[in-house]
Amino acid sequence: MPRVVPAVIRALDILELFLERPQLSAREVAERLDLPRTTVHELLVTLVARSYLISVPGQPVQYRLGMPLFLLGAAFAGRLDLVREAQSVARDVAAACDEAVHVAVLDGADVVYLVKVDSTHPVRMVSGVGLRLPAHCTAVGKILLSSLDPASLDAVLTKGALPGMTPESITDPDFLRAHLEGVRAEGVAVDIGESDSAMRCVAAAIRDHSGATIAAMSISAPIIRWTSPAPAEWTKLVREGAASLSARMGYSAQPL
Structure with missing residues (x-):
């Protein structure tokens, strides 16, 4: 020990x-x-x-x-608020699409899943709360990486070669940077078999009162159910779910 x-x-x-x-x-x-x-x-x-x-x-x-203890306590309380509110919103989103819904945060170069609401289908995503995955291989991770400033993103991408989870994973840092520019512009990210060859995911950002991205929400489904028009509907739904959770965290899309 x-x-x-x-x-x-x-x-x-x-x-x-x-x-x-x-x-x-x-x-x-x-x-x-x-x-x-x-x-x-x-x-x-x-x-x-x-x-x-x-x-x-x-x-x-x-x-x-001193103040650092207040800040630590506030951060802990904020995380508890995020989990509680995320569970409620994720349940609503999952009920609307009957697919797995996740909420995750960034931890270094990884994402950590805080909330999961599963689908009722017999074929579904194998995941769970506490699961840690390379951020660049996931839709939630791409959203979170796209929110970083250039220096912070460089710090993540210069820690070594990007690991791949499937043949579809992005492993080239320069290609990932370009890809993240598109994610930033679109406001959503997709995982097309990059973390699991049999799964597809779409994710959107969750923001706090300051407008900072603090987490991401995704809808995940097996490739057998990722057929038109479902992906477009799920993209709309995950945007709405993330916006709802952001509002609960104090975010206002209109300047105060």
Whole structure:
């Protein structure tokens, strides 16, 4: 088993003390945790340096929680809101098309699926919540990659050769960049057997209150059901579903 780091545990113990009281002194921290004052001093100096704690103005040995902890909490709460709202919208979209609906987020060069609502058909996509796939091989991933600024996209694409999942996967970074320009212009992305030769997917972006793309929603179906006019109908449906979820996340298409 990997070894836990005692200094990190002590730092977390210090932060958790502030769940009980909004302000503590160095002496109170040392007494409550039964730690040497020199150890507490070093940990407090480190936490202050990263702004996880701040010194109370006029009381330099008194501390309270800093802004990064609020931001971490807000990010966690936001993700919970996204999952809860995404499950509701995804159920509605799946009911309308009777195909698998996913909501995923970008994590480095991969996508991670947060929500899945399956179809009722006996032949359907094999996937699940928590599944991680190379972003460039999926429709949701292409949407998310297309939302990155050039520097962020370069950082993802310069980590090595792009892996292929099927013969249809895009593995050339330059070709992918050009492909993503089209995705950005269209507002939707498709996966034509690039992650699974037997499946087809179409995806659209989910935005937050600031207009930033925070996730993507897709409809996935086996190739045997990817016949006209279904793909056009599913494209419209996934756009509407993503727009509905974006609205729930605070996005307004009209300038405020």
